[in-house]
Structure formats: C-alpha cells, structure tokens
Amino acid sequence: GAVVSQHPSRVICKSGTSVKIECRSLDFQATTMFWYRQFPKQSLMLMATSNEGSKATYEQGVEKDKFLINHASLTLSTLTVTSAHPEDSSFYICSAPGTAGLGSQPQHFGDGTRLSIL
Amino acid sequence: DAKTTQPPSMDCAEGRAANLPCNHSTISGNEYVYWYRQIHSQGPQYIIHGLKNNETNEMASLIITEDRKSSTLILPHATLRDTAVYYCIALRTSYGKLTFGQGTILTVHP
Numbered sequence: 001g002a003v004v005s006q007h008p009s010r011v012i013c014k015s016g017t018s019v020k021i022e023c024r025s026l027d028f029q030a031t032t033m034f035w036y037r038q039f040p041k042q043s044l045m046l047m048a049t050s051n052e053g054s055k056a057t058y059e060q061g062v063e064k065d066k067f068l069i070n071h072a073s074l075t076l077s078t079l080t081v082t083s084a085h086p087e088d089s090s091f092y093i094c095s096a097p098g099t100a101g102l103g104s105q106p107q108h109f110g111d112g113t114r115l116s117i118l
Numbered sequence: 119d120a121k122t123t124q125p126p127s128m129d130c131a132e133g134r135a136a137n138l139p140c141n142h143s144t145i146s147g148n149e150y151v152y153w154y155r156q157i158h159s160q161g162p163q164y165i166i167h168g169l170k171n172n173e174t175n176e177m178a179s180l181i182i183t184e185d186r187k188s189s190t191l192i193l194p195h196a197t198l199r200d201t202a203v204y205y206c207i208a209l210r211t212s213y214g215k216l217t218f219g220q221g222t223i224l225t226v227h228p
Contacts, residue, residue, distance in 0.1 A: 006161070034215055043205075044162070044218040093161045095216070106152060107216060109161035 003027060004096050006110025014118055015086060021079045021113045023050075023094030029074035030096035034107070035067075038091040050077040050094075084117045091115075119217060120145040120208035127223040130200075136193040138222050140206030143187040149210050151182060153191045155202040156221075162205065165191065196226045 003026040011019055023033055031052045036044040048069055049057040056069035066088075068080040081088050093112040098105030123141040130136040142151060152167040166173055166180045168189070173180045179192040193200055205221040 004161075036218075043220050044156075044216075046215050046217070049215060091159070095161075106154075106164035106167060108164065109154075112159070112161045114159070 004094065004108045004110045006094055006113055008113060009111060010114040010116075012116045012118065013084065016083055017117075019081045019084055019115060021081075021092055021094075021115075023077045023079070023096070023110055025075045025096045025108075028096075028098070030077075031074060033071060033077040033094055033096045035069065035077075035079050036093045036095070038093060038112075044093060047079075050079075052077075081115065084115070086117045089115055089117045119210065119214065120149055122206045122208055122219055124204070124206055124219065124222045126220060127225070130193075130196045130224060130226050132198055132226055132228050133195055136196040136200065136224060136226065138191040138193075138204050138206075138224065139188065140191070141188045142206070142208045145186055145208045146210070147186075149208045151180065151186075151189050152207045152209055152216075153178070153180065154205045154207065154216075155200075155224075156205070157199075157202045162218075165204075196224075198226050198228070200224065201226045 005024045007022045033050040035047045037047050038044045047062045050069045050071040052071045058064045071077040091112050095107045095109045097107050120142050150167050150169050153165040154162040156162045166178050168180045182189045203221040203223050
C-alpha cells in the first residue's frame with residue numbers, strides 16, 4: 001500500500017538552529033502534501049499545504065518565514081524550521097493523499113518527527 | 119467540512135467489540151466519513167471510510183445511519199494494541215485538508 005516516509009524521526013538541537021524535515025511518498029506521486037503540528041496531549045493542527053511546483057499555503061497564524069516549505073518534486077516535500085526556539089518543540093507530521101484521480105482515497109501519514117529545541 | 123462530535127474516552131475489554139460513535143449531524147451528501155487512529159507518538163493511521171453504505175475491511179467495520187447523521191466504528195475483537203486516539207472526520211474529498219478534533223481515547227484493558 002501507499003507509504004509516506006518521514007525523516008528524521010527525532011531531532012534534538014540548540015536554540016537558533018534551523019532544522020529540515022523530509023516527507024517522501026515512496027510508491028506514489030503526491031502533488032499535494034500536508035504538514036501538521038501536534039503539541040503534547042493535543043490534537044493535530046494543520047500548518048500548511050505543500051503544493052508541487054508552487055508556493056505552499058499556510059494556515060492562519062503560521063509564520064511562513066519561520067516554517068519554510070519546499071515541494072520540488074512529486075515525491076518530496078520538506079519543512080524547514082528556521083532559527084528554532086524552545087516553543088517550536090513539537091511533533092511534526094506530514095501526510096499525502098492517496099492515488100491521484102480517486103477523490104475518496106485516504107490520506108497517508110508519515111510517522112512524525114519529534115523536534116526538541118534546547 | 120461538517121463538524122464531528124465524539125466522546126472523549128471509552129474503555130473496552132480485550133477480546134470484546136469496541137463500538138466508537140461519531141455524530142456528524144450537519145454532514146452534506148457528498149462528504150465521506152473517515153476514521154483514523156493515532157497510537158502514541160506515531161502518525162495517524164487510516165482505518166476505514168464510507169459514504170452511505172456500511173463498510174468492512176480487515177481492520178474494522180463502519181456503520182453509517184440511514185440519515186447519515188451519525189456513524190459507529192466497530193473493532194470486532196479489540197486487542198491491547200488497539201489502544202489509541204480514534205478520529206472521525208467528515209470530508210468531501212481526500213485531497214482536502216483534514217481537520218482533527220479531539221477524538222476518542224480508546225483504552226483496551228486485559
């Protein structure tokens with residue numbers, strides 16, 4: 001079945017560092033991918049929609065200059081947390097819709113990236 | 119997308135059926151009902167989805183009422199590994215962004 005791979009699974013770094021998270025669709029093409037953030041004991045919150053070959057669409061309240069999204073190919077989207085601070089520590093998850101052309105097919109999620117900023 | 123309402127938590131004995139309800143009284147005719155679950159510290163996992171008819175797969179069954187205002191996810195023989203947060207989402211197309219509510223925390227106990 002469709003698989004979404006997310007890397008790294010965990011990262012710990014110092015405040016001020018920029019961190020890049022990769023999201024790959026392994027056996028299907030994804031013109032659209034979604035990035036979510038989840039704080040402890042809370043639900044997933046959509047951050048942005050990543051569109052292949054065009055600019056990402058950010059949800060209200062998400063700083064586009066802080067969370068840079070690049071979707072340069074049909075199988076890869078990256079989220080870069082720039083100049084990360086402790087308040088950016090969270091669980092970041094990506095997803096991609098299933099087979100193109102079948103509107104009811106489910107989205108597939110990566111296993112998430114646990115980001116800890118010291 | 120229609121708002122969904124789920125109980126915050128449920129318990130189930132191992133081996134018994136777990137029936138998780140979801141209310142979506144404002145669902146429109148072209149919105150599907152999707153169920154996902156999230157096991158601790160993992161990404162959400164797709165379980166099942168349906169439009170009007172009841173659906174069954176290797177993981178679960180989905181029962182949708184005739185008026186489509188509510189649905190029930192059934193895990194026929196719950197195991198300890200089914201302990202997770204279960205999310206019910208109404209969505210017109212899978213290409214759209216998913217809006218996660220608080221879901222139902224299902225705890226399966228021995």
